[in-house]
Amino acid sequence: MAPSTPRFDFDLFVIGGGSAGVRAARMAGQRGARVALAECAELGGTCVNVGCIPKKLYSYAAGYAEAFEEAPGYGWQIDSAPRFDWARLKAARAREIHRLNGVYEGLLDGARVTLLRGWAQLVDGHTVQVEGRRHTARHVLIATGGAPFVPDVPGKELVQVSDAMFDLPTFPRRLLVIGAGYIGCEFASIYRALGAEVTLLHRGAHILNGFDHDVREFLAREMGRAGIDLRLNQEAASFTEGEGGEIVATLARGQRVAADVVLVAAGRRPLTAGLGLEEAGVKLDGRGAVVVDAEYRSSVPSVLAIGDVSTRIQLTPVALAEAMVVVDRLFGEGRRTMDYDYIPTAVFTHPSVGTCGHTEMEARSRFGEVRIFNSEFKPLRHTLSGRGERCFMKLVVDAKSDRVVGLHMVGADAGEIVQGFAVAMRAGATKADFDRTIGIHPTAAEEFVTMREPTVG
Numbered sequence: 001m002a003p004s005t006p007r008f009d010f011d012l013f014v015i016g017g018g019s020a021g022v023r024a025a026r027m028a029g030q031r032g033a034r035v036a037l038a039e040c041a042e043l044g045g046t047c048v049n050v051g052c053i054p055k056k057l058y059s060y061a062a063g064y065a066e067a068f069e070e071a072p073g074y075g076w077q078i079d080s081a082p083r084f085d086w087a088r089l090k091a092a093r094a095r096e097i098h099r100l101n102g103v104y105e106g107l108l109d110g111a112r113v114t115l116l117r118g119w120a121q122l123v124d125g126h127t128v129q130v131e132g133r134r135h136t137a138r139h140v141l142i143a144t145g146g147a148p149f150v151p152d153v154p155g156k157e158l159v160q161v162s163d164a165m166f167d168l169p170t171f172p173r174r175l176l177v178i179g180a181g182y183i184g185c186e187f188a189s190i191y192r193a194l195g196a197e198v199t200l201l202h203r204g205a206h207i208l209n210g211f212d213h214d215v216r217e218f219l220a221r222e223m224g225r226a227g228i229d230l231r232l233n234q235e236a237a238s239f240t241e242g243e244g245g246e247i248v249a250t251l252a253r254g255q256r257v258a259a260d261v262v263l264v265a266a267g268r269r270p271l272t273a274g275l276g277l278e279e280a281g282v283k284l285d286g287r288g289a290v291v292v293d294a295e296y297r298s299s300v301p302s303v304l305a306i307g308d309v310s311t312r313i314q315l316t317p318v319a320l321a322e323a324m325v326v327v328d329r330l331f332g333e334g335r336r337t338m339d340y341d342y343i344p345t346a347v348f349t350h351p352s353v354g355t356c357g358h359t360e361m362e363a364r365s366r367f368g369e370v371r372i373f374n375s376e377f378k379p380l381r382h383t384l385s386g387r388g389e390r391c392f393m394k395l396v397v398d399a400k401s402d403r404v405v406g407l408h409m410v411g412a413d414a415g416e417i418v419q420g421f422a423v424a425m426r427a428g429a430t431k432a433d434f435d436r437t438i439g440i441h442p443t444a445a446e447e448f449v450t451m452r453e454p455t456v457g
Helices: 019-030 045-050 052-074 086-110 162-166 182-193 213-225 316-331 360-367 414-426 431-436 445-449
Strands: 010-015 035-039 114-117 120-124 127-130 133-142 146-148 174-178 197-202 229-232 236-241 247-251 256-259 261-264 268-270 303-305 345-347 353-357 370-377 391-398 404-410
Touching: 010 019, 010 316, 019 035, 019 045, 019 086, 019 316, 045 052, 045 086, 045 162, 052 086, 052 162, 052 182, 086 114, 120 133, 146 162, 162 182, 174 182, 174 247, 174 256, 182 197, 182 213, 182 345, 197 256, 213 229, 213 353, 213 360, 213 391, 213 404, 247 261, 345 414, 353 414, 360 370, 360 391, 360 404, 391 431, 391 445, 404 414, 404 431, 414 445, 431 445
Parallel strands: 010 035, 010 133, 035 114, 133 303, 174 197, 174 261, 197 229
Antiparallel strands: 120 127, 127 133, 146 268, 236 247, 247 256, 345 353, 353 404, 370 391, 391 404
């Protein structure tokens, strides 16, 4: 579809300068569309500023602590204890994030996107107001992402959310994490490896809700092995400040846990408040997410939404792919589609988690009869390192078609390993294809192509 006539100020107005918003604006601009993007914070959104990128950098930092511990097993003599400098890590992270902010702005400038700094509000289906000035557009794209959610608990003003965990004034000696989703588990692992005493509190019976049950149980054991005090089926009822400045969490059963910092990782909510969406007729669901159809259109046809602010999957690569689909449909040939099956993901705990496809329970519900292959072992690295960390791998196979419909791993570099297998799974690889593939020896990844006997099914 060709760009519109000058009836509107812009062909596309993007609200939100995160990964999805910048991608959509840039791609539309490169196709010749007149594009504006409004953002009131640093470009890059959650992923670049307070999410994926800094979290992975801190995970690398935590990995060095583990490497120092393992080094003597490989002949390295460390004469003095390594010293961790929290301020130095924060400063290095800040420099890198600032560089990435500049990269994003450069990409928009190169695509001739008009960047508007300030809070944007939807006036109607074709009008956006930014800092008191109104702009019209043929299409409006909502890409404002999400933000951490803190339940309404007495003393909640004393706790931190994930955004603040990268720049705490001082490194906490004791950290209490509330919530055992991927964010809670990741920060618990990172801070534990960096030297904090960590307690992880979760009201459910299992960590990582939505992941395969074997993955959840295995990771819980490994986190416990690393020294994380994991307390399940427990909930914080209130928070108070102690005499020494510590935060005291009183649990629903009356117990108390004191910590220097309390992180509440109770999930995220779409950032739609104050955008004027409902006033303009855009329908939101019970969580505040923009309800969209298969083409990402809201109840107002000229207003679209992608990424974490919509009702789809909340992952940065998914949001980027959605942006490409939207731009192609608005300003291209409209052939690009989005398939939400077999999307790989990773959790950067220690050890990390990588997964693609269905859990065992999902596969049984969808396919009926399945065959399960799994393996648990001590990685070659730890035969000399002195650490007890183990690795877990699992394949879920549809018995009728022999297709591998689920692949799960807990172990070092799980995300790197699973990414490659995700390509094969998207292509419909069968267990026979896995069996015919020669492994790279000695690696952990080769275990996925050498598991021959099913453990279940």
